[in-house]
Amino acid sequence: MTRISRKQLEIQQRETDILQIARRMLLSEGYDALSMDKLAVELGTAKGTLYNHFPNKEEIVLALVCQAMQVRQQMFGIASMVSKNTRERMMAIGLASEHYVRQHSEHFAIEQFVSNSTIRGKSKPKRQELIRHFETQCMGSVSTIVQDAIAVGDLQLPSMLTVQELVFGFWSITFGSHVLTFDRPGLNELGINDAWRAVRMHGCSMLNGFNWLPVMTFEGSEVVFAGLDARLKVHFGLE
Amino acid sequence: MTRISRKQLEIQQRETDILQIARRMLLSEGYDALSMDKLAVELGTAKGTLYNHFPNKEEIVLALVCQAMQVRQQMFGIASMVSKNTRERMMAIGLASEHYVRQHSEHFAIEQFVSNSTIRGKSKPKRQELIRHFETQCMGSVSTIVQDAIAVGDLQLPSMLTVQELVFGFWSITFGSHVLTFDRPGLNELGINDAWRAVRMHGCSMLNGFNWLPVMTFEGSEVVFAGLDARLKVHFGLE
DNA sequence: GACAAAAGTTGACGGCGCGTCATAATTCAA
DNA sequence: TTGAATTATGACGCGCCGTCAACTTTTGTC
Numbered sequence: 001m002t003r004i005s006r007k008q009l010e011i012q013q014r015e016t017d018i019l020q021i022a023r024r025m026l027l028s029e030g031y032d033a034l035s036m037d038k039l040a041v042e043l044g045t046a047k048g049t050l051y052n053h054f055p056n057k058e059e060i061v062l063a064l065v066c067q068a069m070q071v072r073q074q075m076f077g078i079a080s081m082v083s084k085n086t087r088e089r090m091m092a093i094g095l096a097s098e099h100y101v102r103q104h105s106e107h108f109a110i111e112q113f114v115s116n117s118t119i120r121g122k123s124k125p126k127r128q129e130l131i132r133h134f135e136t137q138c139m140g141s142v143s144t145i146v147q148d149a150i151a152v153g154d155l156q157l158p159s160m161l162t163v164q165e166l167v168f169g170f171w172s173i174t175f176g177s178h179v180l181t182f183d184r185p186g187l188n189e190l191g192i193n194d195a196w197r198a199v200r201m202h203g204c205s206m207l208n209g210f211n212w213l214p215v216m217t218f219e220g221s222e223v224v225f226a227g228l229d230a231r232l233k234v235h236f237g238l239e
Numbered sequence: 240m241t242r243i244s245r246k247q248l249e250i251q252q253r254e255t256d257i258l259q260i261a262r263r264m265l266l267s268e269g270y271d272a273l274s275m276d277k278l279a280v281e282l283g284t285a286k287g288t289l290y291n292h293f294p295n296k297e298e299i300v301l302a303l304v305c306q307a308m309q310v311r312q313q314m315f316g317i318a319s320m321v322s323k324n325t326r327e328r329m330m331a332i333g334l335a336s337e338h339y340v341r342q343h344s345e346h347f348a349i350e351q352f353v354s355n356s357t358i359r360g361k362s363k364p365k366r367q368e369l370i371r372h373f374e375t376q377c378m379g380s381v382s383t384i385v386q387d388a389i390a391v392g393d394l395q396l397p398s399m400l401t402v403q404e405l406v407f408g409f410w411s412i413t414f415g416s417h418v419l420t421f422d423r424p425g426l427n428e429l430g431i432n433d434a435w436r437a438v439r440m441h442g443c444s445m446l447n448g449f450n451w452l453p454v455m456t457f458e459g460s461e462v463v464f465a466g467l468d469a470r471l472k473v474h475f476g477l478e
Numbered sequence: 479g480a481c482a483a484a485a486g487t488t489g490a491c492g493g494c495g496c497g498t499c500a501t502a503a504t505t506c507a508a
Numbered sequence: 509t510t511g512a513a514t515t516a517t518g519a520c521g522c523g524c525c526g527t528c529a530a531c532t533t534t535t536g537t538c
Contacts, residue, residue, distance in 0.1 A: 007534065011486085030357040036525060046488040051526070115422040118269040132425075139429055158457045161440055164430030168416065169441035176415020177407065183354040186371075190378055191403030201400060202408035202445060209444030218397045250515090275496060285517040290497070480538085487532070495524070505514065 015053050017043060019067070022060050027106055031113070034061070058122040062131065065114045068107035069134035072100050073141075078235045080141040082228060086149035087212050090170070091221070092228045093142055094203045097174045098196055099236060101182060108182065142167045154213040166210070173203055200225055254292050256282060258306070261299050266345055270352070273300070297361040301370065304353045307346035308373035311339050312380075317474045319380040321467060325388035326451050329409070330460070331467045332381055333442045336413045337435060338475060340421060347421065381406045393452040405449070412442055439464055 021042050025034045036057055040047040054060045079096035083089050101108045113119055114131060146163045149155035157163065177199040181187060187195055204221040216224065260281050264273045275296055279286040293299045318335035322328050340347045352358055353370060385402045388394035396402065416438040420426060426434055443460040455463065 007486085030355075030360075032357055032524095035523085037523080047525090048488055048527085049486080052486070055526090057525070115418070116269075117422070118271055120424075136429070158440065160457070161437065162430055162432065165432070165434075165437040165440075168419070168426070168429075168431045168434065168437055169412070169444070172416035172419060172438065172441065173408070173412045173445075174415075175419065176413075177411035179354070179418070180407070180411060180414060183356070185359075187407070190375070190407075191401055192407050193401065193404070195404075195407065198400065198404040198407055199411065201397065201404075202411065205408070205448030206412075206441060206445045207448070209446070209448035218399070271495095274494085276494085286496090287498085287517055288515080291515070294497090296496070481536105483534105483536085485532105485534070488530085489528105491527085493525090496522090498520080499517105500519100501517080503514105503516070506512085508510090508512100 011053075014043070014045070014049075018050065018053055018060065019063055023064055023106065023110065026061070026064065026110060031061075055124070056122055058119045059124065059127060061110070061113050061119055062123045062127050064110045066127070066130050066134065068104075068111040069114075069131065069138070071104055071107050072097075072111070073134050073137045075100050075236065076138050076141040079232060080145055082231050082235065085214075086145055086152065086154045087207060087214060087216075088224055088228060089145045090142070090149070090207060090212070091200075091204065091224060092232060093145070093170070094174055094200060095225060095228055095232055097178065098199065099232065099238075101178045102196070103236070103238065105182070108178070112179070112183070139164070139167055139171070142170065149212060155210060158210070169206060170203065173206060174199065177202070250292075253282070253284070253288075257289065257292055257299065258302055262303055262345065262349065265300070265303065265349060270300075294363070295361055297358045298363065298366060300349070300352050300358055301362045301366050303349045305366070305369050305373065307343075307350040308353075308370065308377070310343055310346050311336075311350070312373050312376045314339050314475065315377050315380040318471060319384055321470050321474065324453075325384055325391060325393045326446060326453060326455075327463055327467060328384045329381070329388070329446060329451070330439075330443065330463060331471060332384070332409070333413055333439060334464060334467055334471055336417065337438065338471065338477075340417045341435075342475070342477065344421070347417070351418070351422070378403065378406055378410070381409065388451060394449060397449070408445065409442065412445060413438065416441070 018039065021039055022034055025039065034057065036047055036050060040050050043050070054063070075096045076093060079092040080089055082092045120128065143163050146155065146157075146166055150157055150163075157166065177195065181195040181199075192198065200221070201218055204216065204218065208215050257278065260278055261273055264278065273296065275286055275289060279289050282289070293302070314335045315332060318331040319328055321331045359367070382402050385394065385396075385405055389396055389402075396405065416434065420434040420438075431437065439460070440457055443455065443457065447454050
């Protein structure tokens with residue numbers, strides 16, 4: 001029956017609409033600008049209807065976080081396979097992260113709400129599982145590279161350091177610098193002219209420090225980055 | 240007149256009390272648990288009196304942030320002078336940051352509110368300047384080490400990288416990992432057993448990657464860390 | 479097509495939050 | 509002492525979230 005699907009589709013479509021409006025509100029003026037009352041008005045329904053879709057405001061935010069993490073996960077998956085060389089694959093992950101933050105800043109900005117324990121605390125277990133799933137997936141993409149590198153002899157894992165802990169290091173440096181670049185005002189005035197470039201260099205430096213072959217100079221790494229960038233842009237659908 | 244100072248001191252003391260109560264509230268249940276009404280009740284005054292001291296809730300939070308940043312700055316200052324060797328001084332900064340997060344977690348947790356643009360946006364320019372001051376100071380402590388290292392030949396700055404950008408890298412890795420360690424639940428389940436140790440290793444790796452002399456193995460770095468840790472604990476007044 | 483049950487919708491309401499402001503109390507200065 | 513200046517008060521306006529009893533629409537059945 002067309003009647004059946006009519007209503008069903010309307011409800012399904014509304015969920016999409018809610019998230020779209022909520023995202024715009026969140027991005028425009030931050031968390032406080034996301035008001036359930038205003039959201040209902042913009043959606044053109046009563047507030048009660050909103051609560052048929054999401055049990056509370058936090059769940060809406062975390063639904064957006066999940067959308068964001070999914071985008072990141074897909075980009076990581078692509079980046080982890082863009083080369084045969086393990087070192088290049090690792091660098092591609094860094095580049096993918098950079099692209100994610102710069103080209104999908106609306107997702108990156110929202111992704112940060114996952115750190116807010118107040119928001120996380122009010123969410124359903126189902127949602128937390130989903131978030132955990134995306135986190136594990138992203139980490140898995142990178143872990144695989146590390147394991148491959150060890151297998152082919154490009155990398156010797158330092159004693160007392162697990163694969164995941166090494167991934168954690170790379171995660172820290174990209175996450176940390178991207179958050180700093182994104183959330184803090186006026187890094188420029190502190191003498192940091194090209195934060196993006198600096199991050200790439202630091203990641204490269206860390207891999208060099210681990211003796212991840214082929215060890216490369218900064219100039220060499222820039223060439224590699226340029227090549228990877230071109231290939232990634234194709235996969236990411238840029239130009 | 241004792242009368243003059245009586246009232247003055249009372250008001251001054253109250254400001255301290257406000258911040259103390261506010262900190263406890265913030266730490267107990269997060270930002271939402273800090274309520275101006277409840278704060279006034281606990282303080283034993285009317286709400287209006289609160290607003291004689293701080294123009295809004297956000298200013299209270301940022302005042303606490305400033306206290307936190309001051310603690311960090313002092314610890315960085317000490318760490319930057321704990322050795323003659325530039326590489327060790329750099330490693331000491333990392334250790335100081337670790338101590339700050341672990342021993343003064345109540346400050347570290349509150350420090351993160353500075354990234355919240357909603358809160359920052361409602362603060363007075365004066366406060367933002369102060370925050371900027373502490374940031375500059377912390378960065379300065381580390382920049383000095385880098386410059387010293389270059390001066391004595393322990394480090395050659397890569398072309399196209401400023402001193403501040405190198406500091407930014409170290410900042411990113413410590414900030415990033417400490418935020419991840421602190422704010423994200425269940426890193427353990429992701430296979431990261433000793434995040435703190437991992438962070439130290441990664442910082443060390445990055446410095447090795449920059450060929451910051453003396454380049455050291457992980458085992459060697461652990462010895463250096465142990466020595467620095469003992470000295471820092473004395474300065475930080477632990478045991 | 480009629481009709482009852484199920485599913486979906488509504489918006490007024492309770493409770494709580496922040497920041498204001500007229501009024502009152504206190505301190506200060508002469 | 510006394511009037512001006514400073515400080516304290518808490519009721520108030522407004523906006524927020526989430527609920528819920530009443531209402532409307534859809535669905536399934538005869």
